[in-house]
Amino acid sequence: MTGVRPVLAPALPWISSFHEVNVRTYVHHRGANPGVWFFSLDASSVIAVAAARAAYHLRYFNATIEMTVSKTPLSEIEFHSRREDPAGPMPANARIRFAPRDGVIHRNAPGTLDHFLMERYFLYATDDDRQLYRSRVHHEPYPAQRAEVMQLEETLIWASGIRRSDAAPIAHYASGVHVKVYPIDRL
Numbered sequence: 499m500t501g502v503r504p505v506l507a508p509a510l511p512w513i514s515s516f517h518e519v520n521v522r523t524y525v526h527h528r529g530a531n532p533g534v535w536f537f538s539l540d541a542s543s544v545i546a547v548a549a550a551r552a553a554y555h556l557r558y559f560n561a562t563i564e565m566t567v568s569k570t571p572l573s574e575i576e577f578h579s580r581r582e583d584p585a586g587p588m589p590a591n592a593r594i595r596f597a598p599r600d601g602v603i604h605r606n607a608p609g610t611l612d613h614f615l616m617e618r619y620f621l622y623a624t625d626d627d628r629q630l631y632r633s634r635v636h637h638e639p640y641p642a643q644r645a646e647v648m649q650l651e652e653t654l655i656w657a658s659g660i661r662r663s664d665a666a667p668i669a670h671y672a673s674g675v676h677v678k679v680y681p682i683d684r685l
Contacts, residue, residue: 502546516543517563519579519592521658524614525622527632527685533620534635537658540581540590547583554682555623555631559583559590572597574648581657590657595649598671605639612670616640621679634680645671 502514521537540561541547547558560583568574574597581590606613617639623631647669655662 513545516541517565521654531620533622534618535622555625559586587657589653592652592654596645596647598643599646600644603641603643630685631682632685633682637675637677640672640675642670642672645669
């Protein structure tokens with residue numbers, strides 16, 4: 499995450515850039531407004547965690563996260579995350595090594611699984627009283643390409659109370675996209 503900041507505020511390098519990993523699913527509200535439901539979001543910024551919890555009721559947790567990108571022609575990305583927040587279930591760790599592979603960057607066509615997985619324009623959350631909230635999310639279509647996962651060891655899904663599927667993971671890579679998250683609405 500880079501350039502994270504409130505509207506009209508400047509990005510601050512020591513606050514506005516951090517690493518994040520999330521466990522999520524795809525939902526809609528009463529048959530409309532498809533969005534994302536986050537089981538957990540682990541971030542390497544204490545400030546981002548506190549702000550997202552307060553402003554959006556999201557299940558953000560503090561974590562130590564390291565990411566390195568190799569300098570080889572076929573860049574590999576290594577990502578290590580360890581949750582350190584006693585507010586969330588533990589162990590919640592991830593060690594992932596992956597790389598973009600097919601070289602073809604594309605926009606996902608409507609009606610495809612890739613479009614279903616990436617093009618979501620709402621997020622949903624609940625507060626401690628189980629009140630449902632929704633926020634609009636705006637972003638250009640993700641510039642996605644296939645990715646190869648060479649290593650995947652994680653307990654984030656387990657910590658979210660989900661049984662991991664035996665199916666091979668679907669992996670995409672996007673170099674980045676600008677996202678705007680609007681104020682939250684109570685439903």
